[in-house]
Structures are given as structure tokens and as C-alpha cells.
Amino acid sequence: MLFKKKLLVFPTSRVIRNFISNQKSENTLLPFILTIDEFFKKxxxxxxxxxxEEEQRVLFLNEAIKNVDIKKLGISDNFTKFLKQSDYIYRFFLELASEKVEISQIQNVDTYDFYLEHLQILEVIKNNYINILEKNHYVDRININNHYKINENFLNKFDSIELHFEGYFTKVEFDMIEKISKYINITILFYSNIYNQKSLEVFKNLGLEIKLDYKYKYDLSKNELIEIEPINSKLEFFETKGFSSRLNQIAYIKSCIEKSVKNGINPSNIALVLPDENFASYIQLFDDEKYFNYAMGKSIKNTNLYQIANAIYLYLNEDEIKNIENLKFLEIDKSFVDKNLKFLWNKNVTKDIFLFITDFIKSKESNVELIEKYDELLYKLNIILFSKENNILLKDVFKIFLQKLAKITLDDVNSGKITVLGLLETRALEFDVVIICDFNESFIPKISLKDKFLSTKLKQLANLPTQFDRESLQKYYYKRLITSTKNVFISYVNSDTNQISRFANELFNKHIKTDTNDNFYKHILYDNHKISHFEEEIIAKIDLTKFTWSATSFKAFLQCKRKFYLQNILKIKEHSISLKPKPYELGDIIHSILEDYYTLDENSNELSFEKIENLFSKYKSSNPFLILDLEIWKKKLYEFYLHDKERLKNRKIIALEKNFECEFNGIKIKGIIDRIDSFEDEYELIDYKTSSSLSVDTLKNYEKSDDFQLEFYYIAMNQYFKTNKIQAYYYDLHNTELIPEIALESKLELLNQKFEELKEISKQEISFSKCEDKSICNYCIYNIICDRE
Structure with missing residues (x-):
């Protein structure tokens, strides 16, 4: 006869690993151990x-909604959208089946028929779905109660079962447990506190009287209470801290770890609990010390494979500069994407096209584990998407693919000693130190998808778990975790839109402060990444007379020698991915519109305002910050059109956007003249200005000027046309007004003097110092480097 062992059943595999680890020092045979899910299956x-399986279930559900108007449920019948929304329907059916509640029973308690139409639609879908399962010889958790039998062969391997119960038994699950208890002796261990009384009703119905804050050991087979003992809280120390930023909690988490280890706590007995497990990806980014191991696995969002897939999706959805730059950064061949994918983006996808794209993405990844999980995902997606004729656009398939891809996690091996886990993973575990972050109303308690179709009142009447019941169960897990831990640290976000969970006041008697503590901890995260401002002097031997100066570069030199050096000597370019328009972008578009407007084509004999309006369409911007400005300028240029039309009755435009390069006082200058008009025997130079705060030098203040734009124009015109009959104007487009350069002659003398100074300083080393007037730094692209923010 084979030796029979006792079977232990725990809530999670992590509890099993913990149990086995604690038994290493014992000289004894280990019992057979399973998780509760494995136990039910076996x-x-x-x-x-x-x-x-999931992929087959989606196809069956999609078949079940044929000829059903599911739009009345607020769910789309579009296959792509249904892939995501089908989970709402399935979870609803699963809850009913698990609690042995029929839709007809809900209709009976819906006294006012408020949900009648919805329930009738759902009943049709449920019946269709179960019929499809039965026809295809499948079992799902929705119809499993009608088909399962107790596996005596498996149970006969054991002499008894000890089940550690943490959570909630559905009616179907407890029925299974009771049936199993007829074949083998089952002992159930459970805890009672104020929050899990609904979960313990199954034992109360068996006649067991349950008191709060006690641990029970109950023999289900004999319906006999074996042991009862009071639960004494181990909590010796707790602390709560609020932060204005979610990321700043990470600094506090690291501080708690350091503090605990210094107090002699073994790092393996420290746990970080995440109410929102997605926050793990942010913690990974800051885990320079390799403190953590992740029970939920590591997110792949920072891997090459996901980054490339996401970059392609973003670019094909919107080919703006930031997405193009992202392709370049990830070394993705844009021409390959344009040639092979872009023209297919809004077309129906085939299996071959989908495989071509996913193989291209896969070719950029080298992680073996990730490639295996990626292949498994593609296998499942191919079943869902291409097993039947589904007319789906490539962009929709790619979105589904990316959503599924983001859910892949990698096993976290050989990592730190501090465990990072979600709330459900903490069941039946004990630690010396527990750190809980995101203790906010938005995460604790968590909202369930199962409450979509029915109100809490109706669910209560139908004897279904309500939102309140689910919240209470979560509270039970938190209370169990905290009362079994010596030291607890809690952090939360405290801002206009976030507040600490109301549950905190139920857990702790002590008053919780609601101040923010960012400044006390932020140095932990940001010290190593602090921007180093360049404070050293820059002195160099550079012959500035060898430059070809534009009015813009000369203005930069006069205003700030440091800016000139960074821009024209080192040629440090401005960051160009931001959506915010550069100061010159609007002006450039208006200049281009006016150039095209006055450039008559063969089919145009007159200058109409309609042409200006059409040119605005040509130069339309996808930048949301510029769209409104351009619409305003379209109206504003109507005044310019009328003014200039009248003016040009006795003038003629002889040049637009004219390039020049010449010499003045032995120094080369260059530029582009916006417009040159001829009037009688004179020439008129025009510089378009779109600024609403145009300032023109006068005879009183010209000596402080650093803007010699019109003077550069004049010098070029004087040399090209060999005449002094030249007038220079700013065309103030904002106010539709021509403003003459009054101090032209005086500024030409001043420019000559400035060029002489250039020659002098070029004979020796030049100090490229920062400017004295810090107002110039406000809009300078180098203000961060110079610490002039």
C-alpha cells in the first residue's frame, strides 16, 4: 500500500514557496501542496x-451576439471593440453562474422592470453562448456546474486535506468543497474580522457561531470545530506620509527600506504592496540599487520589442515630428515603415500582413523568454483574428496587438530581496515590514468590472455579491496583512485631485496628518540626476572677422556672447520634438503666405483676398497651438490686403525674399530681404513683422540698439543698385502700418563702430560671458545650461 500524505491547500503559489522555505530547517517529509485553483482543477x-480557453471564448461570445442588438447594453458590435468589451459580459455571466443565480431570478426582484430590456438581451446572449459551448463539447466556468464530477482517483492519494481559506467561496466552489468532504476529511483554517463576515456566511449556515477577531480550524467532513484562538495584532509601529507627486513616493519607499535594514530587519522580510500593480514599471525605472523582486513579473514596456511596436503604432497613427524622432531614436527605418506599412494602415488586414509586421518587430528582440511569450501571444491572436473571415483594419488589429503585448510580463529572477506584490498576493503571508504606497481613494478599495449591468440594490435583492461586499473583502486583506506585521509604512498622494483612502481612518485609530513630505525625501531620487549648470568662464581665441554675419547672429552676439558661442561656435541645436511652437514658426508661415501671394502664377491676373485664404489652407498646421493663431491671422490679413492693394496702385514689387551676401567695413554680411518695392526713383525695403509688441529705435535710444536688420538690408541694396535713394520700413502686420526706420543713418554709423570693435577684440582672446540683463534669458533656448530659468 502506498504511503498517503496530507494535502495542504494554500491561496497562492507564493505562500507555498514561503511555507517550503520555512520547512528547510525541519527534518521531516514535506506534505503534498497545491494552490486553491490547482486543487479545484485536479x-x-x-x-x-x-x-x-480565453481566445476560443472570445470567438464563441462573438458568435453568441449575432442577431442581438447589444448596442442597447452600451457595447459595440464592432468586432475590434467587442474584443475588449466582451469581458464585461463574460464577468457578468460568470458571477451569476458562480452564485447559481438565473437571470429570471433577477427579473423577479426588479420590481419596476428598470433593467428588463437589458436582462432580456443578456439572457439571449447567455443561452446562445452556453448552446455554442455544448455543441462544440466545451466547458467554461459558466456551465461547469452542469458537467463536473468529483475525481475520486485524485483524492484517494491523500489521507486528509487542510485548506487555508483566505477570501470568498462562491456557491459553486463551496458545493465542490462539500462534495469533496464526503470522500475525504477536509479541515478549513480561516480568520474572522469585521470585514469578511459575508464570506463566512457559508460556515454560519452550517451552524457555526463565529466571533470577530478569531482564528478558526474547522472540520467540514465532521461539521466540527477543532480549534479557536484570538487574533492578536502584531503591529508595533506604523507611519503615514503624503506626497504631492506619485513618483515621490518611491523616495519614501527607499527611505523606509534603508531605515528598516539599519534596525536589523532582514530584507527578505520586507514587502512593498502595490494597490495598483502598474506602478511597478515606475519603481523598476528607479531601482538603481536592485532592491526589489517583482511577484507580478516585470513589465516589458521598457524592452526593445515593446518600444519598437509602440513607436511604429504612434507614427502610423500620427506622423508628427515627435513620433518621427522616436523612430530615429530607436533606429527603426522610417522608409521601410512608409513603404511596407503606411499605405495599409486603413485597409483590411490579412494574416500574412500581420505576420510580416510582427516578424519585423520580433527581429529586433534578443531576450529568449520574451520571444517565447511573444510567439505564444501571436498564436492566440491568430486564432482570434483570423480563424474566421473578419474584416478588420490593420490599425485596429495593431491596437489589439499592442494592448495584449503590454500585458506580457517576464519572470523576475536573480533580483533583489524585497518583494513587490499586489494585494491578492499578500494573502496568508506575514512580514516584519510592509510598505503600502498609493493608499488613495482612487485605488483603495478597487472598483470591480462586475458591477456594470446591475445596481447594488438589485444585486443585494438577487443575493449576488455587491460592490460593498467586494470592498469589504479588500479591506479584510489589508487588515489581515497589517495586523500580522510589526512595522507598517503607508504613503499616498495628497493633491487637489487625490486624497487618502477613507479606509485609512478605519484601520488606524491615530489621527492621520494630510501634509505633504516631498522635500524631505526627494533628494533620494533626484540627487544623482541633478542638472549640472555650466558656470565656468569660456575664453577662446576666435577671429570674428572671418564670420559671415546675419542680423540675427549679430544681435545674439551683442545681447549675449555666451548665447552666440553656444549657438554659432558649438552649434548646439534647440530641442525640436515639443508640440509647443517655436517663437518664429507663426512668423515663418505668414512670410511664406505673403511671398506666395505676391508671386503671380500664369493663371492669375489679380491679387484677391481669396488667394490669401487659399494659401492659409496650403500652410495649415497640425499643431493644435498654431491652428487658432492662423485662423486669427487669416482675418487680420484682410486689413493688410486692403491697405497694400491701395498702396500698390503707384508702386511695384521688384523682389521677394531676396538673398544677399556682401561686405561692410571689411566684414561679410548676409540675409534675406522680405520685399523690395520701387516708387518713382526710390527703392523701399520692407521687413514684415508679426509681433504685437513691435518696438522701433528712435534718435533718442538708437545707441543701445542691438537690432540692425534694416541696416543690413540697406547696405546690400546700396551696393547692388548703386544708389542712396533707399527707404527702409517695418511692415507692422499686427496693426497694418508701415513704420520707417527713422534712425537709419545714425544706426549705420553705429554699426560701422561695432564692426571696428569686432576687429579689435578678434586680435586677442575673447571672453564669451553671460549677459547682464537677465530679461533676455526668459525665452533663450540655453537658459537651462546657464541656470537662468
Whole structure:
């Protein structure tokens, strides 16, 4: 006869690993151990029926909604959208099946028929779905109760079962447990506190009287209470801290770890609990010390494979500069994407096209584990998307693919000693130190998708778990975790839109402060990444007379020698991915519109305002910050059109955007003249200005001027046309007004003097110092480097 062992059943595999680790020092045979999910699967048989996996379930559900108006449920019948929304329907059916509640029972308690139409639609879908399962010889959790039998062969391997219960038994699950208890002795261990009384009703119905804050050991087979003992809280120290930024909590988390280890705590007995497990990806980015191991696995969002897939999706959705630059940064061949994918983006996709794209993405990844999980995902997606004729656009398929891809996690091996886990993973575990972040109303308690179709009141009447019941169960997990821990640190976001969970006041008697503590901890995260401003002097031997100066570069030199050096000597370019328009962008578009407007084509004999309006369409911008400005300028240029039309009755435009390069006082200058008009025997130079705060030098203040734009124009015109009959104007487009350069002659003398100074300083080393007037720094692209923010 084979030796029979005791079977232990725990809530999670992590508890099993913890249990085995604690038994290493014991000289004893280990019992057989399973998780509760494994126990249910092995304890039943399905009479040769197949279990329906997720990808098959989606196809069956999609078939079940044929000829059903599901739009009345607020759910789209579009296959792409239904892929995501089908989970709402399935979870609803699953809850009903798990609690042995029929839709007809809900209709009976819906006294005012408020949900009648919705329930009728859902009943049709449910019946269709179950019929499809049965026809195809599949079993799902929705119809499993009608097909399973107890697996006696499996149970006969053990002499008894000890089940550590943490959570909630559905009616179907407890029925299974009771049936199993007829074949083998089952002992259930559970805890009672104020928050899990709904979960313990199954034991109360068996006649067991349950008191709060006690641990129970109950023999289900004999319906006999074996042991009861009071739960004494181990909590010795707790602390709560608020932060204005979610990321700043990470600094506090690191501080708590350091503090605990210094107090002699073994790092393996420290846990970080995440109410929102997505926050793990941010913690990974800051885990320079390799403190953590991640029970939920590591997100792949920072891997090459996901980054490339996401970059292609973003670019094909919107080919703006930031997405183009992202392709370049990730070394993705834009021409390849344009040639092979862009023209297919809004067309129906085939399996071959989909495989071509996914193989291209896969070719950029080298992680073996990730490639294996990627291949598994593609196998499942191919079943869902291409097993039947589905007319789906490539962009929709790619979106589904990217959403599924983001859910892949990698096993976290050989990492730090501090465990990062979600709330459910903490069940039946004990630690010396627990750190809980994001203790906010938005995360604690978590909202369930199961409450989509019915109100809490109706669910209560139908004897279904309500939102309140689910919240209470989460609170039970938190209370169990905290009362079994010696030291607890809690952080939360405290801002206009975030507040600490109301549950905090139920857990702790002590008053919780709501101040923010960012400044006390932020140095932990940001010290190593602090921007180093360049404070050293820059002295160089440079012959400035060898430059070809534009009015813009000369203005930069006069205003700030440091800016000139960074821009024209080092040629440090401005960051160009931001959506915010550069100061010159609007002006450039208006200049281009006016150039095209006055450049008559063969089919145009007159200058109409309609032409200006059409040119605005040509130069339309996808930048949301510029769209409104351009619409305003379209109206504003009507005044210019009328003014200039009248003016040109006795004038003629002889040049537009004219390039020049010449010499003045032995120094080369260059530029582009916006416009040159001829009037009688004179020439008029025009510089368009779109600024609403145009300032023109006068005879009183010209000596402080650093703007010699019109003087550069004049010098070029004087040399090209060999005449002094030249007038220079700013065309103030904002106010539709021509403003003459009054101090032209005086500024030419001043420019001559400035060039002499250039020659002098070029004979020795030049100090490229920062400007004295810090107002110039406000809009300078180098103000961060110079610490002039």
C-alpha cells in the first residue's frame, strides 16, 4: 500500500514557496501542496469535455451576439471593440453562474422592470453562448456546474486535506468543497474580522457561531470545530506620509527600506504592496540599487520589442515630428515603415500582413523568454483574428496587438530581496515590514468590472455579491496583512485631485496628518540626476572677422556672447520634438503666405483676398497651438490686403525674399530681404513683422540698439543698385502700418563702430560671458545650461 500524505491547500503559489522555505530547517517529509485553483482543477473531472480557453471564448461570445442588438447594453458590435468589451459580459455571466443565480431570478426582484430590456438581451446572449459551448463539447466556468464530477482517483492519494481559506467561496466552489468532504476529511483554517463576515456566511449556515477577531480550524467532513484562538495584532509601529507627486513616493519607499535594514530587519522580510500593480514599471525605472523582486513579473514596456511596436503604432497613427524622432531614436527605418506599412494602415488586414509586421518587430528582440511569450501571444491572436473571415483594419488589429503585448510580463529572477506584490498576493503571508504606497481613494478599495449591468440594490435583492461586499473583502486583506506585521509604512498622494483612502481612518485609530513630505525625501531620487549648470568662464581665441554675419547672429552676439558661442561656435541645436511652437514658426508661415501671394502664377491676373485664404489652407498646421493663431491671422490679413492693394496702385514689387551676401567695413554680411518695392526713383525695403509688441529705435535710444536688420538690408541694396535713394520700413502686420526706420543713418554709423570693435577684440582672446540683463534669458533656448530659468 502506498504511503498517503496530507494535502495542504494554500491561496497562492507564493505562500507555498514561503511555507517550503520555512520547512528547510525541519527534518521531516514535506506534505503534498497545491494552490486553491490547482486543487479545484485536479479534484474534478469533466467527462472528456474540453475546457474553453480565453481566445476560443472570445470567438464563441462573438458568435453568441449575432442577431442581438447589444448596442442597447452600451457595447459595440464592432468586432475590434467587442474584443475588449466582451469581458464585461463574460464577468457578468460568470458571477451569476458562480452564485447559481438565473437571470429570471433577477427579473423577479426588479420590481419596476428598470433593467428588463437589458436582462432580456443578456439572457439571449447567455443561452446562445452556453448552446455554442455544448455543441462544440466545451466547458467554461459558466456551465461547469452542469458537467463536473468529483475525481475520486485524485483524492484517494491523500489521507486528509487542510485548506487555508483566505477570501470568498462562491456557491459553486463551496458545493465542490462539500462534495469533496464526503470522500475525504477536509479541515478549513480561516480568520474572522469585521470585514469578511459575508464570506463566512457559508460556515454560519452550517451552524457555526463565529466571533470577530478569531482564528478558526474547522472540520467540514465532521461539521466540527477543532480549534479557536484570538487574533492578536502584531503591529508595533506604523507611519503615514503624503506626497504631492506619485513618483515621490518611491523616495519614501527607499527611505523606509534603508531605515528598516539599519534596525536589523532582514530584507527578505520586507514587502512593498502595490494597490495598483502598474506602478511597478515606475519603481523598476528607479531601482538603481536592485532592491526589489517583482511577484507580478516585470513589465516589458521598457524592452526593445515593446518600444519598437509602440513607436511604429504612434507614427502610423500620427506622423508628427515627435513620433518621427522616436523612430530615429530607436533606429527603426522610417522608409521601410512608409513603404511596407503606411499605405495599409486603413485597409483590411490579412494574416500574412500581420505576420510580416510582427516578424519585423520580433527581429529586433534578443531576450529568449520574451520571444517565447511573444510567439505564444501571436498564436492566440491568430486564432482570434483570423480563424474566421473578419474584416478588420490593420490599425485596429495593431491596437489589439499592442494592448495584449503590454500585458506580457517576464519572470523576475536573480533580483533583489524585497518583494513587490499586489494585494491578492499578500494573502496568508506575514512580514516584519510592509510598505503600502498609493493608499488613495482612487485605488483603495478597487472598483470591480462586475458591477456594470446591475445596481447594488438589485444585486443585494438577487443575493449576488455587491460592490460593498467586494470592498469589504479588500479591506479584510489589508487588515489581515497589517495586523500580522510589526512595522507598517503607508504613503499616498495628497493633491487637489487625490486624497487618502477613507479606509485609512478605519484601520488606524491615530489621527492621520494630510501634509505633504516631498522635500524631505526627494533628494533620494533626484540627487544623482541633478542638472549640472555650466558656470565656468569660456575664453577662446576666435577671429570674428572671418564670420559671415546675419542680423540675427549679430544681435545674439551683442545681447549675449555666451548665447552666440553656444549657438554659432558649438552649434548646439534647440530641442525640436515639443508640440509647443517655436517663437518664429507663426512668423515663418505668414512670410511664406505673403511671398506666395505676391508671386503671380500664369493663371492669375489679380491679387484677391481669396488667394490669401487659399494659401492659409496650403500652410495649415497640425499643431493644435498654431491652428487658432492662423485662423486669427487669416482675418487680420484682410486689413493688410486692403491697405497694400491701395498702396500698390503707384508702386511695384521688384523682389521677394531676396538673398544677399556682401561686405561692410571689411566684414561679410548676409540675409534675406522680405520685399523690395520701387516708387518713382526710390527703392523701399520692407521687413514684415508679426509681433504685437513691435518696438522701433528712435534718435533718442538708437545707441543701445542691438537690432540692425534694416541696416543690413540697406547696405546690400546700396551696393547692388548703386544708389542712396533707399527707404527702409517695418511692415507692422499686427496693426497694418508701415513704420520707417527713422534712425537709419545714425544706426549705420553705429554699426560701422561695432564692426571696428569686432576687429579689435578678434586680435586677442575673447571672453564669451553671460549677459547682464537677465530679461533676455526668459525665452533663450540655453537658459537651462546657464541656470537662468
Amino acid at each position: 479534484s474534478i473531472t469533466l467527462n472528456k469535455l474540453k475546457y474553453c
